[in-house]
Amino acid sequence: xxxxxxxxYAFGAIRLRKLRSGLTTLGIVIGxxxxxxxxxxxxxxxxxxxxxxxxxxxxxxxxxxxxFLGFGSNSDFTLYVNDTNYINTIDxxxxxxxxxxxxxxxxxxNMTRVLGVTGVNYTAxxxxxxxFVAERGAIPAVPSNDSAVIGHGVYxxxxxxxxxxxxxxxxxxxxxxxxxxxLVYINKTxxxxxxxxxxxxxxxxxxxxxxxxxxxxxxxxxDTDVVSQIVVKLVDDSEAMVxxxxxxxKALFSxxxxxxxxTALLATISSALGLVSILxxxxxxxxxxxxxxxxxxxxIVSLIERTREIGILKALxxxxxxxxxxxxxxxxxxxxIGAVAGILLGALLGxxxxxxxxxxxxxDGGFGGMGGGGGSSFGGFRMAFAPVVTPSLILLALxxxxxxxxxxxxxxxxxxxxxxxxxxxxxx
Amino acid sequence: MGQVKVEALxxxxxxxxxxxxxxxxxxSGSGKSTLLNMxxxxxxxxxxxxxxxxxxxxxxxxNKLAEMRKRVGFVFQFFNLIPRLDAKANVxxxxxxxxxxxxxxxxxxxxxxxxxxxxxxxxHKSSELSGxxxxxxxxxxxxxxxxxxxxxDEPTGNLDSVSAGEMMDLVVDLNSSKNMTAVIVTHNxxxxxxxxxxxxxxxxxxxxxxxx
Numbered sequence: 001x002x003x004x005x006x007x008x009y010a011f012g013a014i015r016l017r018k019l020r021s022g023l024t025t026l027g028i029v030i031g032x033x034x035x036x037x038x039x040x041x042x043x044x045x046x047x048x049x050x051x052x053x054x055x056x057x058x059x060x061x062x063x064x065x066x067x068f069l070g071f072g073s074n075s076d077f078t079l080y081v082n083d084t085n086y087i088n089t090i091d092x093x094x095x096x097x098x099x100x101x102x103x104x105x106x107x108x109x110n111m112t113r114v115l116g117v118t119g120v121n122y123t124a125x126x127x128x129x130x131x132f133v134a135e136r137g138a139i140p141a142v143p144s145n146d147s148a149v150i151g152h153g154v155y156x157x158x159x160x161x162x163x164x165x166x167x168x169x170x171x172x173x174x175x176x177x178x179x180x181x182x183l184v185y186i187n188k189t190x191x192x193x194x195x196x197x198x199x200x201x202x203x204x205x206x207x208x209x210x211x212x213x214x215x216x217x218x219x220x221x222x223d224t225d226v227v228s229q230i231v232v233k234l235v236d237d238s239e240a241m242v243x244x245x246x247x248x249x250k251a252l253f254s255x256x257x258x259x260x261x262x263t264a265l266l267a268t269i270s271s272a273l274g275l276v277s278i279l280x281x282x283x284x285x286x287x288x289x290x291x292x293x294x295x296x297x298x299x300i301v302s303l304i305e306r307t308r309e310i311g312i313l314k315a316l317x318x319x320x321x322x323x324x325x326x327x328x329x330x331x332x333x334x335x336x337i338g339a340v341a342g343i344l345l346g347a348l349l350g351x352x353x354x355x356x357x358x359x360x361x362x363x364d365g366g367f368g369g370m371g372g373g374g375g376s377s378f379g380g381f382r383m384a385f386a387p388v389v390t391p392s393l394i395l396l397a398l399x400x401x402x403x404x405x406x407x408x409x410x411x412x413x414x415x416x417x418x419x420x421x422x423x424x425x426x427x428x
Numbered sequence: 429m430g431q432v433k434v435e436a437l438x439x440x441x442x443x444x445x446x447x448x449x450x451x452x453x454x455x456s457g458s459g460k461s462t463l464l465n466m467x468x469x470x471x472x473x474x475x476x477x478x479x480x481x482x483x484x485x486x487x488x489x490x491n492k493l494a495e496m497r498k499r500v501g502f503v504f505q506f507f508n509l510i511p512r513l514d515a516k517a518n519v520x521x522x523x524x525x526x527x528x529x530x531x532x533x534x535x536x537x538x539x540x541x542x543x544x545x546x547x548x549x550x551x552h553k554s555s556e557l558s559g560x561x562x563x564x565x566x567x568x569x570x571x572x573x574x575x576x577x578x579x580x581d582e583p584t585g586n587l588d589s590v591s592a593g594e595m596m597d598l599v600v601d602l603n604s605s606k607n608m609t610a611v612i613v614t615h616n617x618x619x620x621x622x623x624x625x626x627x628x629x630x631x632x633x634x635x636x637x638x639x640x
Contacts, residue, residue, distance in 0.1 A: 005524045009524070012512060309510055312508045314494065315497060316497065316502075316521055318494065318525045319495075322525060425508065
């Protein structure tokens with residue numbers, strides 16, 4: 001039988017049992033849609049994270065900290081503000097900036113917010129990060145003790161023109177320390193000298209929700225010269241130089257510090273997200289497996305119902321492989337139709353999830369900037385997700401839809417092909 | 429399926445020449461359908477030989493048997509049409525299995541249906557046809573491949589006497605005009621009377637073989 005005739009014959013058999021074929025196809029549709037929706041979403045998420053990162057950090061910087069980016073330090077080693085002087089002596093280091101940050105309550109116009117107040121060297125920060133530029137006011141080269149540079153999200157927290165803090169405004173910062181069993185509030189008034197241009201991304205560097213004061217002011221105000229991180233700018237971003245300089249910095253501090261390159265960090269995050277993506281696809285794959293068993297079931301029922309028909313085909317000269325081809329084509333068509341519908345549904349679902357998550361994330365108090373130099377304050381951060389349905393994802397979904405159908409139809413199809421015409425014709 | 433072996437045929441030996449019109453007459457269970465299935469390459473003997481056009485069918489592989497079936501026109505008592513297909517598609521089926529292109533199939537199927545008097549019923553499904561018409565579709569399907577011989581298993585068993593008569597007219601005509609070999613299994617004496625040679629079977633044996 002010609003391939004086209006086999007296809008048309010198989011399609012006729014599917015059409016005859018519309019409801020049953022439809023329900024079987026639905027199993028594949030759900031399985032494929034789940035895979036496509038989840039994978040397109042995680043891929044979209046990955047792309048969004050990567051692009052945000054790439055916008056938000058400089059590849060020619062490394063971060064020196066006592067733990068992994070200041071988290072979970074397992075040593076009692078301490079970095080001090082003046083350690084930048086030692087770091088600056090290392091070859092290939094252009095400059096470095098100590099980061100001293102603490103959560104403070106800030107009285108802004110009509111609202112009080114908890115912000116991460118970060119003490120930095122304005123000049124060094126400007127060299128390191130292209131995003132540390134003033135949109136309003138000017139970042140002073142020699143800052144006064146009470147100057148403050150604020151992120152765009154502090155200036156306009158709702159993104160709708162409701163200005164809460166502007167150049168020239170004085171802001172009262174306060175944080176508490178314990179004195180015995182009571183809390184003592186330590187206050188400081190600062191004056192906004194500059195508002196940063198909107199960054200839009202998050203990463204290891206300035207952020208829209210950042211609040212920056214001179215490092216000397218921070219040392220005095222927070223009453224400490226212990227810093228969590230020192231950001232180091234290198235003369236270029238070649239991998240060899242990043243590695244050798246990182247090693248030199250570690251050696252300088254007797255290997256008691258960790259030196260993280262943003263590029264390496266991004267690679268780690270990407271690979272972790274990739275793993276999550278595979279895990280999620282695996283879970284979705286279970287539904288595809290169930291759909292496959294559904295196909296096997298339906299094909300066995302079909303085989304029993306159509307034994308006589310198989311006998312007729314064989315009596316008319318059809319070989320076993322023709323019958324095998326008819327059955328496998330039926331299953332393959334169900335798989336193909338299910339996969340195509342599943343891809344469309346999955347892409348739709350992925351978009352809906354993307355819209356939902358984007359809406360959640362753009363809300364005030366949503367996802368915050370990553371640690372780093374910007375200080376981790378939350379809110380005012382916007383991030384849009386668009387699920388990514390790549391051609392390879394489409395091909396993968398089509399492949400799995402059809403292959404799962406074929407694999408599960410193989411047993412009933414082989415049984416059908418092995419029937420002898422006399423026995424098959426005898427069946428009621 | 430049981431484990432007890434039943435000998436449906438025993439010591440059956442005969443030859444059928446090209447162009448003969450033969451009936452095999454016998455009561456139910458006499459082995460006549462089993463014999464026809466073997467002649468038509470639908471079944472294999474457990475022992476003995478069946479030589480069709482010089483080829484020993486009893487030793488052929490499944491695929492070779494399938495090839496041999498393409499040269500046989502088979503008509504069954506219960507028509508064995510595929511219900512979801514219309515008359516034309518049913519008749520086209522053996523041609524599709526043989527891999528003929530669509531246009532040629534259509535032409536041959538239409539010719540065969542016209543030959544059995546169903547030129548105006550081609551688009552009807554078997555459920556929309558009478559018993560006689562269904563059997564004529566089955567005959568058209570058997571003839572469309574221009575087989576070497578026609579095997580009919582109780583072809584009039586489910587037909588009224590008028591339809592049965594028409595069916596036999598058709599077979600006798602094909603035999604005489606096209607010199608087509610035909611073997612008809614029946615338990616109906618009237619059908620048997622219209623053939624030139626009658627073999628009578630009982631308990632798996634041929635008890636008589638008469639040429640009139």
